[in-house]
Amino acid sequence: MIPREFYSKDTITVARNILGKRIIRKIGRTELSGIITETEAYRHTDDPASHAFGRKTDRNKVMFEDVGHAYVYFTYGMHYCFNVVARHPKIKAGAVLIRAIKPEKGIEKMQKNRKIANTKDLTNGPAKLTQALEITKEHYGIDLTKDSRLHIAEGIKPKKIIASPRIGIKNATDKLWNFKIDI
Helix, strand or coil, X not given: CCCHHHHCCCHXXXXXXXXXXXXXXXXXXXXXXXXXXXXXXXXXXXXXXXXXXXXXXXXXXXXXXXXXXXXEEEECCCEEEEEEECCCCCCCCCEEEEEXXXXXXXXXXXXXXXXXXXXXXXXXXXXXHHHHHCCCHHHCCCECCCCCCEEEECCCCCCCCEEECCCCCCCCCCCCCEEXXXX
């Protein structure tokens, strides 16, 4: 498991550095995993697109708590999104949205969860990823540095990182805080 110190840096730095790491989800004896290929950084007072921008609420409170915890939220009345709380110690809130992974283990289970056979579109979006890995509100706040049901581990070293504007937001569209790798 990646140690807590990894997440205790600027949110943008963590969003870049987590690329190539492996997300591991254990369901009973089944292990699902994949390499993180796309992320987005969401900070605090300098980021009007962040859930933490306005104030602490019941929904975003974990973004203000210890780094290395899961921030899972429900969106559009039908999808979950998975984030990792990450920020510099002097900043009050921040999280990295895990937008996509390249599946490695448990692909058949992921396909069953998503009800599709196509592996190209299996986990190439935040809602697709959570559906494939069975990540739900039940995972909100779990400690990713200690919980074997869901954690992040070492993976591969990315060769090239591409930065671009974040996807699906209306505010702070000038920030190049979406990061991708091609593997």
